Amino acid sequence: MSSxxxxxxxxxxxxxxxxxxxxxxxxxAEWNSEVTERLFEGAYQTLIQYGSSPENIERGNVxxxxxxxxxxxxxxxxxxxxAVIALGVVIQGETKHNDYINHAVAQGITNVSLKTGKxxxxxxxxxxxxxxxxxxxxxxxxxxxxxAAMTAIKMLGLYHQIALAQSR
Ligand code: DLZ
Numbered sequence: 289m290s291s292x293x294x295x296x297x298x299x300x301x302x303x304x305x306x307x308x309x310x311x312x313x314x315x316x317a318e319w320n321s322e323v324t325e326r327l328f329e330g331a332y333q334t335l336i337q338y339g340s341s342p343e344n345i346e347r348g349n350v351x352x353x354x355x356x357x358x359x360x361x362x363x364x365x366x367x368x369x370x371a372v373i374a375l376g377v378v379i380q381g382e383t384k385h386n387d388y389i390n391h392a393v394a395q396g397i398t399n400v401s402l403k404t405g406k407x408x409x410x411x412x413x414x415x416x417x418x419x420x421x422x423x424x425x426x427x428x429x430x431x432x433x434x435x436a437a438m439t440a441i442k443m444l445g446l447y448h449q450i451a452l453a454q455s456r
Contacts, residue, residue, distance in 0.1 A: 294429070294430075295429060295430040296424060296429055296430035296431055296432050296434060296435040297330070297430030297431050297434040297435065298430065299434075299435065299438050301338070301438075303445065304338055304339075304441055304442070304445060305441065305444055305445035305448050306339060307335070307338060307339045307340050307441055307444060308339050308340070308341065308344075309344075310340065310344065310370040310371065310444055311344050311345075311346070311368050311369050311370050311371075312335055312340060312344060312345050312346070312369075312370065312371050312372075312373065312437075312440060313345075313346050313347075313348060313360075313363035313364075313366075313369050313371070313372045313373070314328060314331050314332065314345060314346070314347050314348070314372075314373045314375065315347075315348050315349075315350055315356055315359045315360055315363065315372065315373065315374045315375060316328045316347060316348070316349050316350070316375050316376075317349075317350055317351070317352050317353045317355070317356060317375065317376035317377070318349055318350070318351050318352065319351070319352040319353060319376065319377065319378075320376075320377040320379065320418075320421065322422075323377045323413065323418070323421045323422060323425045324375055324376060324377055324425075326422075326425035326426045326431065326433065327375040327377070327411060327413070327425050327431065327432055327433035327436070328347070328375055328433060329426070329431075329433065330425070330426060330431030330432070330433030330434040330437070331373050331375060331411065331433035331434065331436055331437040332345060332347075332433075332437075333434075334433070334434045334437035334438055334441075335437050335440075335441070338437075338438075338441055346363075346369075348362075348363065352376070352389070353376030353377070353378050353389050353390075353393050353412055354389050354392060354393060356374040356375075356376055356393050356396070356397065356412070357374075357392070357393055357396030357397055357399075357400060358396075359374070360372045360374050360396075360397055360400045360408050361400045361403075361404070364400055364401075364403075364404040364406045364408055365404065369406070370406065370407075370444060371406060371407040371408075371409070371440040371443065371444055372400075372406065372407070372408045372409065372440075373409045373411050373433075373436045373437055373440050374393075374397055374408065374409060374410060374411055374412065374436075375411040375412070375432075375433060375436065376393065376411070376412040376413070377412070377413045377415070377421050377425075378390050378393075378412060378413070378414050379415060379416070379417065379418060379421060380414075380415070380416045380417075386414070390412070390414050393410070393412055394410060394412075397409075397410050398410075407439070407440050407443035407444060407447075409436045409437075409439045409440050409443075410436075411432055411433060411435075411436030413425070413432050
């Protein structure tokens, strides 16, 4: 299923963990800021709606999506950070620049997540047009920021479940 067939802001919320003591970092790319600001708003409000609080959400900006990886590593390396949400928008251009950025960021974020053992969420839109991006940033297809925040919450829930089973 592509995001064109899905509303990114509609999800199953059964069995979500208590996130009131969890610390989240949200990284926001400044490229295409008219979209990334909406992604941030979606992610922030979703965390609040499901039990977080402003003092447990820290925001960091990076110039472009390419820098999300290093920013994510800096946050994930911090002992007090439980999960990182990386938000960006890479729109198809006339060059292959977008392909290089998308692949590098997807791989980089995966690496940071595996290296640190913490959820580092790929909240990067890779649309063909600005219209498609806006449709997925609070438009007709929901908000990728909401979905990224919910993914972070669910991964913390899974971690808790596994840690609990291990301690038995
Ligand atoms: C250079 C570039 C281009 C062409 N397009 C985007 C984009 O669509 N979205 C995005 O987040 N960043 C873009 N960038 C910037 C790179 O991510 C990076 O910041 C620069 O290459 C650093 O010099």
